[in-house]
Amino acid sequence: MAKHDDTANEAIAAAANAAEQIDHETAATVDNAPKEEPEEADTRDAKQVAVDEAKEIFSVVAVALILVMILRTFLFQPFTxxxxxxxxxxxxxxxxxxxxxxxxxxxxxxxxxxxxIKGRIMNHAPKRGDIVVFKLPSNTKIDYIKRVIGLPGDTVQMKQDQLYVNGVAVPNTELGPVDAKGFEARYATAYRETLPDGRTHLMQDIVKDGRADDTGEFVVPAGNYFMMGDNRDNSLDSRFSPDDPYEPGVGFVPAENLEGRAVLILMSWKEGSSLWKPWTWLNFHWNRFFKPLH
Structure with a gap:
């Protein structure tokens, strides 16, 4: 019996030692575990928080405005x-x-x-036939849009409703009647005109004896361009002098007045639509969305 008791006692002692060892290892593990740092309390008062938030908003707005200005100045600009x-x-x-x-x-x-800024930086001359937005030479607060017809050194003339460039009649092919909005006559005749460089575009003619259908010969000065509207009888353009007392026009357009080339119709509102009339905001000409310009 004593032998068995000794064996039992030894087993109990071994179990106790093992349990004690486990307790020590567990304690060491807990002691060695990384301790979480207490969160730092926000000591700013309400006024300082508001100021910091305002600064952040201002920074975001400033960056957005800078990006818009860069985009508008160097890349693209919308016009109506x-x-x-x-x-x-x-x-x-x-x-x-x-x-x-x-x-x-x-x-x-x-x-x-x-x-x-004098003249143009990184200048690239427009091509005959480009649709160009430019500052009106007689009032640079006003933007105009016309088509480039005459380049520096060209001669341009209208004779009996026919356009001549450098003494050569510009070919045009009659296409038929079109609606002539914004004029007393509601209909005009459309033509496809082919400029000397081979570029073609649509134009329209309303009357055969309009005031600008017979002109003198214009010689385009160096550094200037001769502009015409595609609606030939309803366009005050380079055929009209800015000094005309009755219908002041554009005259020659200096190169530095060019703002850019019209490339796309993004969207088109119907007549009578206005930002001040929310119920008209969706009055679109849907067939004119994303229409390239030539």
Whole structure:
């Protein structure tokens, strides 16, 4: 019996030692575990919190404005067509995108004209046939849109309703009647005109004896361009002098006045639509969305 008791006692002692060892290891593990740092309390008062939030909002808005200005100055700018002078290609209410980098940068590329910029930086001359947005030479607060017809050194003339460039009649093919919005006559005749460089575009003619259907010969000065509207009888363009007391026009357009080339009709609102009339916001010409311009 004593032998068995000794064996039992030894077993109990061994179990106790094992349990004690486990307790020591567990305690060591707990002691060695990384301790969590207490969270730092926000000691700012309400006023400081408001100031910091305002600074953050201001920073976001400032960055957004800078990005918009860069985009508007160097890449693209939207314009709304206010008149019928470029029918049948552009109609009143069309919202267009103008590429700003095509002709380089001038003082008029910026939201506010920068007088210390002379001429054009990274200048690229427009091509005959481009649809161009430019500052009106007689009032640079006003934006105009016309088509480039005459380049520097060209001669341009209208004779009996026929366009001549450098003494050569510009071919045109009659296409038929079109609606002539924004004019006393509601219909006009559409033509496809082919310029000397081979580029073609649509134009329209309303009357055969309009005031600008017979002109003298214009010689385009160096550094200037001759602009015409595609709606030939309803466009005050380079055929009209800015000094005309009755119908002041555009005259020649200096290169530095060019703002960019019209490339796309993004969308088009119907007549009578207005930002001040929310119920008209969806009065679109859906068939004119994303229409490339030529």
């Amino acid at each position: 067509i206010p008149s019928a002078s470029m029918e049948p290609n552009l109609y009143e209410g069309d919202y267009i995108i103008v590429s700003k980098w095509d002709y380089g940068i001038s003082k008029y590329s910026f939201p506010i004209a920068l007088p210390f």
